[in-house]
Amino acid sequence: MYKVTFAFEDGNVVETFANTGDNLLEIAREANVAIDAPCSGNASCGKCRVQLKSGELDSKKTLHISEEEYQEGWRLACVSTVCADVTVLVPDIASAYKSRMKVADLSSKGEIAIFENVKSDIELAGIELTNSLDVVDVKMSPPSLDDTMPDNERLMRALRKYLNISRVRIPYSVLRKLPNVLRDNDFAVKCVVRTTPDDMFVYDIFGKDEDVLIGGLAIDIGTTTVSALIINMENGEILAKASAGNGQIRYGADVINRIIEQQKPGGTNRLQRAVIDDTINPMIQEMCKKAGISRNSIYRMCVAANSTMNHLFAGINADPLRMEPYIPAFFKTNSLFASDVGIAINPDAHIIVAPNIGSYVGGDITAGTLVSMIWNKPEFSLFIDLGTNGELVFGNSDFMMSCACSAGPAFEGGDISCGMRATDGAIEACTIDKETMEPTYKIVGEPGTKPIGLCGSGIIDIISELYMCGIIDPKGKFIREGKRIRHDQYGMGSYVIAFEEEAGSVKDVEITEVDIDNFIRAKGAIFSAIRTMLGSLDFDVSMIDHVYVAGGIGSGINMENAVNIGMFPDVPLDKFHYIGNSSLSGAYVMLLSTKAEKKTYELASNMTYMELSTVPTYMDEFVGSCFIPHTDTGLFPNVKQR
Structure with a gap:
């Protein structure tokens, strides 16, 4: 048994133990040490570089480490095994993907402006920003020898009478609090409830004089980055906002590597815990601290993610997604609750999942399509979400078509x-x-x-x-x-x-x-997907009226530069609109508005999905796009002029 020490540039260290022959990257994963390994440890990316500071490693040379660097102690963690006590330096670039969690400063108008704009657009489209959560005041007569009705039935009777509801459900978490809260407040209480036409669910109970907040959690689970909001469900106010690297990335930068990891013994649990315990729950804790609220006051959650991330988040086998005919376990589901997956909010909180529409076009795109508003315009619009996969939606108020291309990370x-x-x-x-x-x-x-x-x-x-x-x-x-x-x-x-x-x-x-x-290959995948999808409809780029670009790849994209390299079509620059993280803003609106949630389901069911791998011309388009800007410079006259 040897001692393995991971040292960081900020002075922190992590110590663990390993046996002879144990792989250094696997040791780091077990110790929850962030070392970037986009290729999931097959030595093809060269990003898991560490520097040997003391001790020994059995490490073969690779093309990713020069002779000079090797002499300076640089090694790839994925091809290094332990043979003695060892200390290695993990440089910032190797752990940058798992960035220090960032909690936004909401005093900056830029942080919340996009969400205010989205609310305005949705309301202008005639969709009410209301939901089924509410706080109700209930007054009951105390029990007596002549009135021995138990506490739960007393509360249910009062709620049925108050709201004319036939069925009231009280979960165990409320039942535990019920006797004390009722008696401490002389049977005058406040209840957090979800109400439908014939059913009521009681999430929580408080004293009549307590200030009660109904919180909601909107979250975008990206392959690389996870972003989240905590909001006030009564008025849509954003209480906290944060982002962090997806802890799953240590198992690979792309969804295929993660699906392969999931198939290993214990893989399903490892992948699920990496995104929930290592990523989402710490974000919730920090956001609640920033907002000054209890995590138990979050009663609803909305997740927008691609199809694979949805499966890994829910702890469901995603392997059929990568195998022909590419069938997921679900496109949409209403069966998830916080306690099912270990989300650290109110255990009875319902989790809304933005619907997927294909194996590689997920809920992040349906949520993004909702807030892009292309479904509410007669003009032809193109929606592009840039991430580990590039997803596209083209259409207008009459039709929409979508596809996905493997742009890589x-x-x-x-x-x-x-x-x-x-x-x-x-x-x-x-x-x-x-x-x-x-x-x-x-x-x-x-x-x-x-x-x-x-x-x-x-x-x-x-x-x-x-x-x-x-x-x-x-x-x-x-x-x-x-x-x-x-x-x-x-x-x-x-x-x-x-x-x-x-x-x-x-x-x-x-x-x-x-x-x-x-x-070049990544941008080529995007442009060739655009050309292929438009070509299938007998359209060309001149017929595009608006291009909406989403994705959290920086504070904004220089659209002219993106056109210069041939990633986007050469159309007038005033047609481009950067709309930020549309997956998160879509989840925000779905969380806040029951009608927006239903509208997203409608958009998903009405959208045509094109599987690019089945289109014979796609590969030819892709090969032509793997130049700057393109092999056919006639497609980019403005770039040529510039």
């Missing part, structure tokens, strides 16, 4: 050597001087924060700038020389955005030709 920093989520230290915007090739960049975080890596919006900017400045060619290869352009022993080029001495990490922040190639 590049838009959220995966498959990029210095890629990371849009959290503190991420370069989210960049320009490059055409003459000097010197960069100017904007970093997520407080003033003075040093760059650690690149998030999605920053990658888009940098590749566009490199191309428009003539530093790379349409294949993404470097064609200029300068102090910021390097070539390794294999001839692979890279561009240094921040040298080690000005960066907040232990190495230069740079983008390589391999990174650019990975991103």
Whole structure:
């Protein structure tokens, strides 16, 4: 048995023990140490880099670690095994994906503006922002020798009489409180209830003079990032907002690797606990602390996630999703409650799940479609959600078609050597001087924060700038020389955005030709999906009136740069609208409004799903899109002019 110590740049350490031959990445996972492994440990991504500080590791050399770096102690955790006591440094870039949880400052108008706009749009469409939760005051006569009715029946009788309801249900959590609350308040109480035309469910009971809050939790479970809101269900006020890395990412950056992990012994529980215990519940705790409320006062929850995340969250086998004919266990369900899956809110809270419409078009897209409002417009609109998968919806008030393409994790920093989520230290915007090739960049975080890596919006900017400045060619290869352009022993080029001495990490922040190639394939998947879907309808890009872009890949996307690299069609820039994390704002509206929830189910049932893998022309479109901006430059006349 050997001692294994994981050290971090902030001075913290995690100590654990392992046997001879135990894999270092698996040891880290067991110890809940965040080491980025998008490829789930098959040595293909090179992102699980750690530095050997003392002791020994049995670690083979790979192309991801140069000879010089190997001599400096750098190793890939996934190919390293324990053979003695050992201490390794986990650099910030290796753990950046599991970013320090971020709880939003709601005094910033920008944090809540999008949700206020969404509420306004939904109401203008004629959808009421009301729900079935309420607080009711109930006064009962105390029991006596002449009136020996038990407490639960006394409360049910009073509620039936008060609201003319035939059936009242009181769960165990309320029954436990009932005797004390009734007698401490002379049988005058407040009840938190859910009311339908013929049924009432009592969530909680309080004294008549207590201030009662009905809280709700909206959550977007992304493959890479989880975002959440706590709201006041009576008026829609946002009480707290937070985001964090999805703890499942240590089992792989994409859904396929996670499904494979789920099939291993104990895998279902590991994946479920990673997203609930390691991610969602800590976020709830911090948000409740920030808002000054009890987690038990959250009585309803809405989840918007892709089909695989829904299955992993619920602890349901997702393997059929990746096997032809790609059948999920459910598209929609109303059977989940907080106590079923271990969510740390009121145990009887009902969990609304935004409906999926296909194996790879999930509830995050139906929720996003709701708030994009394309279903309420006669003009033709394109909705694009950028994430680990790229999902598209095209249509108007008469019809909608959707599809999904495997863009990979590049838009959220995966498959990029210095890629990371849009959290503190991420370069989210960049320009490059055409003459000097010197960069100017904007970093997520407080003033003075040093760059650690690149998030999605920053990658888009940098590749566009490199191309428009003539530093790379349409294949993404470097064609200029300068102090910021390097070539390794294999001839692979890279561009240094921040040298080690000005960066907040232990190495230069740079983008390589391999990174650019990975991103070209990701953007190519998006554009070819757009062309394929439009082509199936005998449409072309000139017929698009609006393009709504969603995804939490930075504070915003420079649409011109996205067009420059051939990710989006070359249409007038005023047609583009960035709508932020539409999955979260859609979950927010579904949580707040019963009619919005029903409208989302309606949209899902009426949407046509196209499986791109069955379309013969898709691969040809994809190959043509794997250049900057495209092999057919006639599709991008404005880029050519610029």
